[in-house]
Amino acid sequence: MRVLVVEDNAALAAQLRAALAEARFAVDHAPDGEEALFLGETEPYDAVVLDLGLPRLDGLSVLRRWRAAGRAMPVLILTARAAWTEKVEGLNAGADDYLAKPFAMGELVARLQALIRRSHGLASAAIALDGPWGQVRLDIAAGSVTRDGAPVRLTALEFKLLAYLAHRRGGIVSKTELTEHLYEQDFDRDSNTLEVMVGRLRRKLGERLIETVRGQGYRLPAAAA
Amino acid sequence: MTHRLLPRSLTLRLALLAAVWSALGLGAAGWFASSIAxxxxxxxxxxxxxxxxxxxxxxxxxxxxxGDRRAHPPAGAPxxxxxxxxxxxxxxxxxxxxxxxxxxxxxxxxxxxxxxxxxxxxxxxxxxxxxxxxxxxxxxxxxxxxxxxxxxxxxxxxxxxxxxxxxxxxxxxxxxxxxxxxxxxxxxxxxxxxxxxxxxxxxxxxxxxxxxxxxxxxxxxxxxxxxxxxxxxxxxxxxxxxxxxxRRLRWLLALGFGVLGLGLVAAVAAQVVLGLRPLRRVRDRLAALRAGRRERLADAGAPPPTELAPLVAEIDALVEGNRATVERARAHLGNLAHALKTPLAVLRVALEAAPPDLPEARAQAAALDSLLQHHLARARAAALSGAAAADAAPLAVAGEIAAALRRLYADRIDLTVAGDAETRVAVERQDLAEMLGNLMENACKWARGRVAVRVSAAAGGAVVLVEDDGPGLAPGRHAEALARGVRLDEAAPGTGLGLAIVADLAGLYGGRFALGRAPLGGLSARLELPGRRG
Structure with missing residues (x-):
């Protein structure tokens, strides 16, 4: 999952980056409204944490322009302005959630994950990937994976890949889409790494868990009806 | 419009009007007199x-x-x-x-x-x-x-x-x-x-x-x-x-009326200058008041003219009101500072302990945050309350908040807002939004699936009812829920201040806030707010 953090306070931005990276998000940071606008319009983010008081272009304007341009990614407004009139304005401008500063980092991460889940139509953070390979349980909120009840150790990147595929389960995910959603903006992307990671995940969780659709990408089996 | 036509100086303005009027009047009178003469x-x-x-x-x-008589023979000519x-x-x-x-x-x-x-x-x-x-x-x-x-x-x-x-x-x-x-x-x-x-x-x-x-x-x-x-x-x-x-008569008339007119204008100008002198004195006193050289505008030794007395009294009342507001703000600030000191002290001790007591530190940080929010809301409301222009329509505000809340709770709450659109209350719009927002969000947090907001006119104001179908509260805990900083919900997110802020604001505006059991099964919050006076 790749998120954009729009925050002009450097200290808070660093804290956010660290906390979100620890929660296995790929994090991009925009320190002002204009850069935020550009990144949000060009990069496929899974969610945005948006401060409202920004230099060059205020957060509400950025949000309105994203929405006007058809960008539908979930946006969480994070601001010191906590009055209800401001909250109403932010939500009605197209935000999906609103969190007032000061805030608990845990709450922010939980809300962000909930927003992403909701945007993918997932009801719960715990995802069951059962099949001939056994009972695989993925808990996105907790960042844990078990196979037949036993915990499985995954690297951060492996977990990100699995989580992204789980959010899009049943659908074909191309390698390009995967790289776009797993890596940060200036990361050196190498699609061979993806293949290696998919191979490792298959070894750890079951060869047939991740299906390769030739020439198109990968797919996790759809949830049992 | 008029301010662009007329000069800004009152003296000039009156002199100009007097000049125009006496020119017209004296001109007409002169024309009349000379035509009669x-x-x-x-x-x-x-x-x-x-x-x-x-x-x-x-x-x-x-x-x-x-000889000529033959040509014209008149009777009796001889x-x-x-x-x-x-x-x-x-x-x-x-x-x-x-x-x-x-x-x-x-x-x-x-x-x-x-x-x-x-x-x-x-x-x-x-x-x-x-x-x-x-x-x-x-x-x-x-x-x-x-x-x-x-x-x-x-x-x-x-x-x-x-x-x-x-x-x-x-x-x-x-x-x-x-x-x-x-x-x-x-x-x-x-x-x-x-x-x-x-x-x-x-x-x-x-x-x-x-x-x-x-x-x-x-x-x-x-x-x-x-x-x-x-x-x-x-x-x-x-x-x-x-x-x-x-010509001589006309010239004399013109001269006479001209001198008369000039005299009139001069008299008006002199009157204005003299008449405005008390106003100038009031201005000087006001400047002295602002500079802190005097306490009040009114001066027992030199009472202002009858026409200015109400103005002086009003200004004095305004100054008095301002002084009271500043006093209140100072008191609020003092309260806040003192209230913040205790959790800060606990926080320091908790962090200085050999292994820092992080849960305690976190709890104190949350307490600091609560205090700040509470005092900020109160200070703002205290500054605003009594503002003459406070006026808002509860139904419209509730409608906007419902639209925002539906973005947050759309998937699980059926939120309805109904009532009288004409009803207005003498409450600053922002404060009304604060009260309704807190009540409605609280209801959404606890509801199983339904939240209903009803606005109705009442004697001297309006009643807003916010009801949910959640678990509600036992009657004995209603007062507790309104106490500052108390959280009866340790599961649902929130500051725990929501209902206390509503009660505070309602009190500041002279309204009433009460909790009860809703027909839907959950909590019913009843907010009574005063209407506009006059």
């Missing part, structure tokens, strides 16, 4: 003209010689000569010279001058001509004397008379004229559409004299008794003197 002068002038004409008529004698000219000399032309010597020495000149011309054709034609004579000195009336006087004697003096008889067989009219005419013909008034008769009476009008001067001319046709012949009598006097008099 001119009309009267003209009437007097015309009266003099017409009485001179009357005298002229009285002094004229006309005699038709016997008596005419005797009646018209008693003591007149013979009917020959030479008789006119006699008339000159008979009259008062000086006025004989006019007939004398006229005589030679008339005498020549008379001598050439054996036919006897009618004799026209004007005997000026016979009567002792003042006008007649005047007619005989220098003004009618001096050539081209501007005062003229002329008597014209009927034309004779040669088409030559017998004429007598004042010496001042100096053989010029008296001009006629613009012709009437028919020949003038005696019945027309006198006509007065303007004409040009022999020197081109403006004349006032009166003319009249006289029919002599027992004679068919008509005499045209004319008297003219130059308007020059009268016009000069009129």
């Amino acid at each position: 001119v009309r009267q002068m003209q009437a007097a002038f015309d009266l003099r003209l017409s009485s001179t004409l009357d005298d002229l008529a009285g002094a004229v004698s006309y005699e038709v010689p016997a 008596s005419q000569g005797a009646a018209a000219a008693p003591g007149m000399a013979g009917s020959e032309g030479a008789g006119s010279e006699g008339a000159g010597s008979e009259g008062a020495g000086s006025e004989g000149a006019a007939p004398e001058r006229a005589a030679p011309e008339r005498a020549a054709p008379e001598r050439a034609a054996p036919l006897a001509r009618p004799t026209l004579r004007v005997q000026l000195a016979r009567r002792r009336s003042g006008t007649l004397r005047a007619m005989a006087g220098a003004e009618f004697q001096q050539p081209l003096s501007g005062n003229y008379w002329q008597v014209t008889g009927p034309p004779d067989a040669d088409g030559q009219a017998v004429t007598e004229r004042s010496r001042s005419l100096w053989d010029a013909d008296m001009p006629r008034l613009p012709a009437a559409d028919r020949p003038l008769t005696a019945a027309d009476g006198a006509r007065i009008g303007e004409a040009r004299g022999p020197r081109g001067e403006q004349l006032r001319l009166i003319e009249r046709v006289v029919e002599l008794p027992d004679a068919p012949d008509r005499l045209l009598l004319q008297v003219a006097m130059s308007r020059g003197a009268m016009d000069a008099e009129i």
